[in-house]
Amino acid sequence: xxxxxxxxxxxxxxxxxxxxxxxxxxxxxLQKHSWNLQKALDSYFEFAGGSAKASKQKAxxxxxxxxxxxxxxxxxxxxxxxxxxxxxxxxxxxxITIRQSDEEFAEDLTVQEPKSEGATPIVIDxxxxxxPSEIEEITILDDAVEHDEGQLEVIxxxxxxxLATVSASNEPDVxxxxxxxxxxxxxxxxxxxxxxxxxxxxxxxxxxxxxxxCFQEVIDPFRDYLxxxxxxxxxxxxxxxxxxxxxxxxxxRLDLLSHEIIPYPTTRMMRNLLxxxxxxxxxxxxxxxxxxxxxxxxxxxxxxxxxxxxxxxxLAPQSSAVIFAGDTNLRDKEVSEIGGLPWRMRDMWVTLGSxxxxxxxWDTSVNDNLGFSTKSHFRFDRIYFRxxxxxxxxxxxxxxxxxxxxxxxxxxxxxxxL
DNA sequence: CCGAATTCG
Numbered sequence: 473x474x475x476x477x478x479x480x481x482x483x484x485x486x487x488x489x490x491x492x493x494x495x496x497x498x499x500x501x502l503q504k505h506s507w508n509l510q511k512a513l514d515s516y517f518e519f520a521g522g523s524a525k526a527s528k529q530k531a532x533x534x535x536x537x538x539x540x541x542x543x544x545x546x547x548x549x550x551x552x553x554x555x556x557x558x559x560x561x562x563x564x565x566x567x568i569t570i571r572q573s574d575e576e577f578a579e580d581l582t583v584q585e586p587k588s589e590g591a592t593p594i595v596i597d598x599x600x601x602x603x604p605s606e607i608e609e610i611t612i613l614d615d616a617v618e619h620d621e622g623q624l625e626v627i628x629x630x631x632x633x634x635l636a637t638v639s640a641s642n643e644p645d646v647x648x649x650x651x652x653x654x655x656x657x658x659x660x661x662x663x664x665x666x667x668x669x670x671x672x673x674x675x676x677x678x679x680x681x682x683x684x685x686c687f688q689e690v691i692d693p694f695r696d697y698l699x700x701x702x703x704x705x706x707x708x709x710x711x712x713x714x715x716x717x718x719x720x721x722x723x724x725r726l727d728l729l730s731h732e733i734i735p736y737p738t739t740r741m742m743r744n745l746l747x748x749x750x751x752x753x754x755x756x757x758x759x760x761x762x763x764x765x766x767x768x769x770x771x772x773x774x775x776x777x778x779x780x781x782x783x784x785x786x787l788a789p790q791s792s793a794v795i796f797a798g799d800t801n802l803r804d805k806e807v808s809e810i811g812g813l814p815w816r817m818r819d820m821w822v823t824l825g826s827x828x829x830x831x832x833x834w835d836t837s838v839n840d841n842l843g844f845s846t847k848s849h850f851r852f853d854r855i856y857f858r859x860x861x862x863x864x865x866x867x868x869x870x871x872x873x874x875x876x877x878x879x880x881x882x883x884x885x886x887x888x889x890l
Numbered sequence: 891c892c893g894a895a896t897t898c899g
Contacts, residue, residue, distance in 0.1 A: 659891095661891095766891060767891065767892090768891090768892080768893090801891085834891080834892090836891090836892065842891065842892085844891080844892055844893080845892095845893090846892055846893050846894080847892085847893095848891095848892045848893070849892090850891095850892085852891090
């Protein structure tokens, strides 16, 4: 349980990814802060959006860290911060069981909210070498183009997502008229360095400010941490036992109307479908996420689940556009075997050009987190879209998708138009 | 959470 081989290089790359600085600039910035990533990031973002290069004055972060003494999250919050050097994932019991690990995890994650401003805390301590997995982002704009009915092409899966680079903006909240959406399997079942990874995840959110985030493999401690550090978002979870999905909705842009959880009757992995109804730009938007049954051996069950979710998309109100984004674990063949996607349902990756650059969302040759020796890749993470049916032309349409990758992790993004 | 090998009923 160590997480710091090659630290400086990793930190440099990571810092460059998160900040958009070039590698050399990132290295310099880190050196200036004695390779303390937390301080360097804090200092960088403190002055980003104007003069990220300027000073270092406020390098004294108001962050946090773990107290091994506290017992409850609440208490810890009151106590404030401490230090969190290195990757002291202290320990281990984190490994026992998910439930038992809560307390230790909470301790590890204690973070002090920055002063007042309603701004978002950018608290980070990304020292881990195993990062989260995939992320997808969708942007929805408004500009109706494209098909007006008639062209109901049935999309049969076939290709793959591609890798793309994150164009991290230094001005997180840029509003280009669309909305962005991320899908991210955070691999919460792997507890190694989870505290650090959790910080990284929240930092990524703080940096990119997506309007919607769909998570898979969330466990209680992460949910709690997430809720604490994403104050500007509604958090809806797909369960509360074991591991589950969750959806974050930026309050300033989306109204949360309702949500429901659709069980998959025969899942053996506690999987289900989370549906959230929202209003955005005065339009109805139905968001869904799921983590379909894993492994090749469970193809049948996975196909059943896929049919279930496609049916749910199909049955969504006509007035509502629908976006499903999740970890489907699908192989293309499994989709074609059930007849491909139904009428008017689109696979974002296909719709947006089946870019080979953004081909695989799960790739053992790019992401070595799991330590697999054999190389293989799949387009596990997918985004489906169905425009509102009672509007012509459609108001919401896909704009772009990208797959981000940093360190050994992958991040995926997509966009839409409206 | 792959692929290939291994274990077990």
